[in-house]
Amino acid sequence: MAAPEGFSVADWNEIAPTVGVPRLFRGGVITVPGFNTTGWWQKLLVPTLQRALLFNTPVDYGFVFAGILRRKTQEAAAEAIMDAYAEQLREPGCDYPGVIAHSLGSLSLGWALKTRVSLKVSRIIVNGCILPREFPWAEISSRGQVDKVLNEGGGKDVWPKVARLAVPRGGNSGCHGFVDANGVVIESINRFGRHSDVHNEPHFRKVWVPFLLTGQVNTLVTPSPPPKQLGLLGRLFRRRRS
Amino acid sequence: MSLPEFATLLAQHPNDAAAISKLESAIVRSLQRDRHARFDVTVVLHHLRPNNPTPNHAKQLLAELVREHALQLLLFWECPNGKGPAFESPDISTFPDQIDCDRCNEVHWFDAAQIQLGFVATQRLQEEIAEQGSGGS
Numbered sequence: 001m002a003a004p005e006g007f008s009v010a011d012w013n014e015i016a017p018t019v020g021v022p023r024l025f026r027g028g029v030i031t032v033p034g035f036n037t038t039g040w041w042q043k044l045l046v047p048t049l050q051r052a053l054l055f056n057t058p059v060d061y062g063f064v065f066a067g068i069l070r071r072k073t074q075e076a077a078a079e080a081i082m083d084a085y086a087e088q089l090r091e092p093g094c095d096y097p098g099v100i101a102h103s104l105g106s107l108s109l110g111w112a113l114k115t116r117v118s119l120k121v122s123r124i125i126v127n128g129c130i131l132p133r134e135f136p137w138a139e140i141s142s143r144g145q146v147d148k149v150l151n152e153g154g155g156k157d158v159w160p161k162v163a164r165l166a167v168p169r170g171g172n173s174g175c176h177g178f179v180d181a182n183g184v185v186i187e188s189i190n191r192f193g194r195h196s197d198v199h200n201e202p203h204f205r206k207v208w209v210p211f212l213l214t215g216q217v218n219t220l221v222t223p224s225p226p227p228k229q230l231g232l233l234g235r236l237f238r239r240r241r242s
Numbered sequence: 243m244s245l246p247e248f249a250t251l252l253a254q255h256p257n258d259a260a261a262i263s264k265l266e267s268a269i270v271r272s273l274q275r276d277r278h279a280r281f282d283v284t285v286v287l288h289h290l291r292p293n294n295p296t297p298n299h300a301k302q303l304l305a306e307l308v309r310e311h312a313l314q315l316l317l318f319w320e321c322p323n324g325k326g327p328a329f330e331s332p333d334i335s336t337f338p339d340q341i342d343c344d345r346c347n348e349v350h351w352f353d354a355a356q357i358q359l360g361f362v363a364t365q366r367l368q369e370e371i372a373e374q375g376s377g378g379s
Contacts, residue, residue: 005282005283005284005287005297005300006283006358007282007283007301007304007358007359007360008354008355008357008358008359009317009334009354009357009359010354010355011301011359012301012305012359015298015301015302015305016305018302019302019305019306019309020309021305021308021309024315024317024334025334026334026335026337027335050354051352051353051354051355052339052352052354053334053352053354053357093335205351209339209352210339213339214339
């Protein structure tokens, strides 16, 4: 008898569309990059998602630079998210996908969730998030649009601070978390973290994939305290101490 | 006379009739001996060896038998240290993200590359064969 011949999931997923049987996935995930990148981290993430058998639809709206200041850009990105969602729905077993959104991607996702009630996803990971701290997650969750949200932020991330001042509908939840997070958002704010610190393979494998599949978080950093409103003397005192 | 699932395949692939009929008899014989018999690519290649099948041809036939509801998937998580299957389930969504392998006592992270496909008869095929055996045909 010949040596055993294996039949891997990759083989099955290649044959399945030609035969007319569903491919094998444990779920789906939409990835939404930020504004000044075509999403290099998405390419880094793909092998991890393939190993985890998660069907990935990346959203790519290219470089937008100053376009971030226009509401039209956010609207176009929200449309791109809906296209990715439609692609997920076409794949059997991916009718309730997860979403990973970075920076402007989080803002576009928030806008899409607010304005398109047909967008229903399971779990969302936002990192370098520039949504306002008052974003109504509880209301969106009560409409059945999301189950759980993981907010991975960093106290040293400048972009949420900039977004709060300069970007329409923007905010600094990526530094200080959400106010309306009750039971929906898991805050994971590293007070020394920067904008793209979580974009590495061990983090994808140990935190993102388990969260997308189960809603559980393996590693949580202690949330940073809310921003204090310091006066001029307070700020001088803090600068001297540091 | 062929079982309905195999008859459909025969109608779709008339050029492959000899291989499909041979595979049907092999599967029926195995299931008559053990209704929980498992099938894989190696078994199919073995039974079809006079027809010189390729592994891809065998995989295609197995997938088509799943489509016709003759067979169903049984997925195995093979221990990466080569100690055999550490977990099995017909449903990919039930696979955990990490496993305490009772074969090698190590923790393994889920990796699609470690998952292998096997096949077992559907309830329908088992019933059809039982009916055939009791003189229903």
